[in-house]
Amino acid sequence: MVTPPSLPPPPQPQGNYVPTSRAGNLVTTAGMTPRVEGTLAITGRVGDAIDLEEARRGAAIAAANALSAVVDAVGDLDRIVGLVRMTVYVHAASGFTQHTAVADAATDVLVGHLGGLGRCARSAVGVASLPGGAPVEIELTALVA
Numbered sequence: 001m002v003t004p005p006s007l008p009p010p011p012q013p014q015g016n017y018v019p020t021s022r023a024g025n026l027v028t029t030a031g032m033t034p035r036v037e038g039t040l041a042i043t044g045r046v047g048d049a050i051d052l053e054e055a056r057r058g059a060a061i062a063a064a065n066a067l068s069a070v071v072d073a074v075g076d077l078d079r080i081v082g083l084v085r086m087t088v089y090v091h092a093a094s095g096f097t098q099h100t101a102v103a104d105a106a107t108d109v110l111v112g113h114l115g116g117l118g119r120c121a122r123s124a125v126g127v128a129s130l131p132g133g134a135p136v137e138i139e140l141t142a143l144v145a
Contacts, residue, residue, distance in 0.1 A: 044091075047092055059109075
């Protein structure tokens with residue numbers, strides 16, 4: 001078995017909101033961007049200022065941030081019973097159509113940490129802009145024990 005990389009520290013809110021909300025056994029994250037130690041590691045519009053591979057790297061960072069926020073809310077990775085849904089917003093240039101390839105990088109991170117439990121229903125949506133010029137933003141809903 002391959003040991004997944006450790007998760008980053010849970011991200012701190014960049015505004016007047018909380019990183020997660022819990023309702024019963026569901027934990028939902030706020031939108032998570034590719035921040036490392038509070039700073040956007042990647043910025044720009046996908047298919048314009050940044051290419052697919054850089055967008056995939058951003059999605060991987062954002063997914064790790066989202067999972068870290070869930071773990072912080074519940075105390076331990078083992079308390080995650082499964083993932084219910086993920087929405088991946090891609091700051092996409094006109095004509096960019098590889099949203100799913102960007103989202104796959106996020107799924108890969110989740111599967112790396114949770115195995116088959118990391119694969120869930122998802123949407124990949126192209127948008128005109130994201131906070132701070134982020135290339136990707138991810139929301140995650142987890143089922144927890």
